[in-house]
Amino acid sequence: MSEYLVDTLAALARVPSAVPLGARTLIEPDDPTLVRYVQDHLRPAFLATGATDVIDLPANQFAVRFGAGDGPTLALMAYTPTQHHNLMADPWSGRVRTPMELGVDEPCLFGQGVSQNKAHQACLLDLARWIVSERVELHGTLLLCVNNEGRSSHDCSRAILDALPYRPDLVIQLFCTGFEVSIGNRGRVDVIVDVHGTAAHSSNPPDGGRVIDVVADAVVRLRELDAVVRARAEHPALGREQVVPYLVGYEPLAPHTLPASGRIVVDRRLLPGTDPAEAAAEIAAALEGLEGCEVRPGVTMLPAYLPPERREVLGALDAAIRERLGEPRHGVYGGSFDAGGPSERGIPTVMFGVPAEGDLLGDDFVRLSAVRDEAAVLRDTVTRFLRK
Numbered sequence: 001m002s003e004y005l006v007d008t009l010a011a012l013a014r015v016p017s018a019v020p021l022g023a024r025t026l027i028e029p030d031d032p033t034l035v036r037y038v039q040d041h042l043r044p045a046f047l048a049t050g051a052t053d054v055i056d057l058p059a060n061q062f063a064v065r066f067g068a069g070d071g072p073t074l075a076l077m078a079y080t081p082t083q084h085h086n087l088m089a090d091p092w093s094g095r096v097r098t099p100m101e102l103g104v105d106e107p108c109l110f111g112q113g114v115s116q117n118k119a120h121q122a123c124l125l126d127l128a129r130w131i132v133s134e135r136v137e138l139h140g141t142l143l144l145c146v147n148n149e150g151r152s153s154h155d156c157s158r159a160i161l162d163a164l165p166y167r168p169d170l171v172i173q174l175f176c177t178g179f180e181v182s183i184g185n186r187g188r189v190d191v192i193v194d195v196h197g198t199a200a201h202s203s204n205p206p207d208g209g210r211v212i213d214v215v216a217d218a219v220v221r222l223r224e225l226d227a228v229v230r231a232r233a234e235h236p237a238l239g240r241e242q243v244v245p246y247l248v249g250y251e252p253l254a255p256h257t258l259p260a261s262g263r264i265v266v267d268r269r270l271l272p273g274t275d276p277a278e279a280a281a282e283i284a285a286a287l288e289g290l291e292g293c294e295v296r297p298g299v300t301m302l303p304a305y306l307p308p309e310r311r312e313v314l315g316a317l318d319a320a321i322r323e324r325l326g327e328p329r330h331g332v333y334g335g336s337f338d339a340g341g342p343s344e345r346g347i348p349t350v351m352f353g354v355p356a357e358g359d360l361l362g363d364d365f366v367r368l369s370a371v372r373d374e375a376a377v378l379r380d381t382v383t384r385f386l387r388k
Contacts, residue, residue: 004129005375006096006109006368008045009122013094013111015041017118018082019150026299027081029059029148029156034080038062042080042146045125050132057145058159064124064144065165066131067386071140074385075168076127076378077157078120079175079338081150082113085364099365104357108365115356115366120174121146123375130379138386141166147338152190152299154341161342170313170385171342171349176356177333179325179373181317183350185333186238187270187303187340191280192263193218196292199252199260206258211250214290215262219245222266225286235271237332238305242269243283265298269336276300302340306348313348320380324373352377 017037019027027034038060046054046064053065063075085091091112098107111118124144130136143164149156161167175182195218197211226243234240244267250259268279276297284295306314311330321328333339333351342349354374358364 005122005126005371008125009109009114009119009371010094010096010111011045012041012118012121013109013114014092016092017080018086018091018112021086025083026152027150029061029150031150034148034150035060037080038146038148042121046128046144049125049129051128055164057163059156060148061156061160062146063160063164064128065141066128066144067138067141069141069166072169072385073141073143073166074382075143075145075164075171076124077145077147077160077171077173077338078124079117079147079149079173080121081148082116083150084116084360085112085358085362087361088112088363091364096368102357104367107368109368109371110363110365112364114364115176115354115358116364119354119366119371119374122371123174123378126375127378127382136383138382140386142382142386143168149338152188152301152336154301154338154344157338157341161345161347168342168347171347172317172381173338173349173351174353174374175333175337175351176353177351178355179321179352179370180329180331181314181321181350181352182333182339183311183330184238184305185303185336185339186241187274187276187301188336189268189270189276189279189300190298191266191268191283192296192298193266193283193287194294194296195262195264195290196294197258197260197262200258202256202258208291211259211262211292214292215248215264218264218287218290218293219248221286221290222264222283225283235305238271238303239332240269241271241274241279242267244269270303272303272305274303276302301336301338302344303336304339304343304349306343306350310348314350316384317350317352317377317381319384320377323380324376
């Protein structure tokens with residue numbers, strides 16, 4: 001297992017799949033980078049395992065199906081867009097080394113995206129190869145899904161679920177959770193605040209229409225609204241909601257020129273039961289009266305939460321973790337992710353995968369032992385979930 005798994009991960013790590021730096025942080029599923037990655041590398045790699053039942057899905061996606069269709073359905077989902085570690089000096093090396101300078105005394109594989117998505121893709125490829133080579137009999141259906149979501153939405157998952165021939169009884173989204181089973185996360189709607197004014201030379205500023213001043217006033221009001229929102233009821237597992245501006249930009253950026261427009265993007269975190277449109281409308285009401293200010297909702301990811309009374313579906317995954325790693329840990333993911341998409345349809349959805357130990361902008365690496373652990377847990381989970 002190990003040689004194929006490591007070689008496969010190294011090969012994937014050498015192929016670019018990153019969202020470029022800049023204000024445009026979203027990537028379309030048919031972006032040329034993802035089309036090349038999915039169609040020229042991932043798809044041929046799955047076919048090379050001997051898998052023959054490949055289901056083409058919308059948005060440059062596919063699933064590999066194993067099993068006869070009778071019995072339960074398990075979906076394992078890996079993602080392609082690489083969104084962090086943008087300042088790696090050598091992002092596509094796929095190099096294996098022991099990074100003693102980072103306090104790690106074992107072999108690791110380096111490459112942009114190895115912890116976020118490529119380790120999980122390699123584990124799915126290893127799983128497919130094992131099922132084919134060992135002629136593993138499954139009672140039910142296993143779906144290995146390649147998901148291109150990179151727009152902070154659930155559109156790709158919705159497209160997958162709409163097109164799959166079976167509704168999954170459990171979706172495990174493979175992500176760098178540190179081997180914790182994430183049973184929930186807050187949602188998020190990006191609320192876009194556009195401020196329109198008049199460009200002018202800074203030596204002769206206009207009395208009104210100073211975009212920077214309006215943006216500053218808006219940020220103060222957003223901070224006040226944040227305090228109100230945070231004071232509301234707290235979810236016992238997921239925590240509180242928030243209103244936090246995370247991006248401010250101006251146009252044009254010219255010498256000694258007051259800009260003609262500004263934009264604030266607000267991170268409005270959501271708890272189950274909060275309507276994203278109503279959350280955006282609350283921000284619009286808080287900014288009412290500011291000159292030239294327009295507010296609209298942007299991309300949305302819904303909250304997810306698997307309550308204790310529904311967690312019996314995690315029995316196979318928990319048992320596999322216990323066998324390989326010790327007592328399973330259930331927790332919540334601090335950010336927003338795609339679990340809200342299948343959860344919206346009533347499908348139990350959790351996240352699980354290797355730890356992410358690298359710097360957010362700097363080097364990305366994954367311990368080879370961790371990749372082997374994830375691969376082993378997935379094999380055991382599949383056989384337990386789909387056993388006769």
